Amino acid sequence: MTDDDDLTFLPRLDSQLCFAVYATEHAFARAYKPLLSQLGLTYPQYLVMMVLWEHRTLSVNAIGARLGLDSGTLSPLLKRLETAGYIARRRAQDDERRVEITVTQKGMDARKDAEAVARSIAVKTGCTAEEARELHARLNALRQHLLASEEE
């Protein structure tokens, strides 16, 4: 039995879909980093801000639901965003367990710059709008399957 005989299923790293996703995610994060750092934002912080630009005010839980992140990750991240002046955190009055996250004026003002960043990255992907949409749809379908199989 040689090494090749063992390759019944386990493909090479390069041909593994999960690795393609992993490597692409890292490539995106790296592409975003220098541009976002000019706004004083990290890539995960940018994703959080995107949620908040849509909604203006959300609870930690709601942000987490959109991003698939929990309070362990979000709490310190949101604190840093608050320190940077992009958001404000306040205990909700109707339920004091909840903390409301609100975008500040400075945070809203940053939206324009973020727009330029997103546009720049879109160009760098070399994808047409149709290609991006197709890829996006496939990744979403894949993810739904993964999530569905988790509940079994």
Added chain:
Amino acid sequence: MTDDDDLTFLPRLDSQLCFAVYATEHAFARAYKPLLSQLGLTYPQYLVMMVLWEHRTLSVNAIGARLGLDSGTLSPLLKRLETAGYIARRRAQDDERRVEITVTQKGMDARKDAEAVARSIAVKTGCTAEEARELHARLNALRQHLLASEEE
């Protein structure tokens, strides 16, 4: 000027390709986690092991080149893999700056279990082989573009 007027380009988080990739990567890592933990491996460690199953012996730099990771990430990770008994680390004789990483017998033995894990995940994605190949190719193309634009 209402909020809608600002949406010249910045799409909603949900329709951002970069977020689809981010969310999918996290979904993969989460899907792998319980299965790999039975082997005593984390997802990044599994990726490293995949490289080493192909080559048996590699330098830290070579592993990093395959995975897009640097020694800052790999050094502690490899130390933990060594502690777990999956690999051995040894200074190369021809160039003592280099550290050679070799899979142990225990590490090679784990390959079979990893195969079952990979097979299980492939099923959970709900992708046909053709779909997976297509998606993989598109992600690779995207990544090439991102990397190419970095050098400008």
Added chain:
DNA sequence: GTATTTTACATAGTGCGCAATTTAGTTGTT
């Protein structure tokens, strides 16, 4: 009304991942 359970967020601990720096070794130049 009281006790118990559940919920939301924060915190502690561990493993990544990156940038900057350090340590040690090798190569190139004079």
Added chain:
DNA sequence: AACAACTAAATTGCGCACTATGTAAAATAC
């Protein structure tokens, strides 16, 4: 041979991301 420049890996510091746990508040059960 001596010194400068470069290289490989390790370390330091910081920000994520997840799990487990803690704190406080709200909901539920009796």
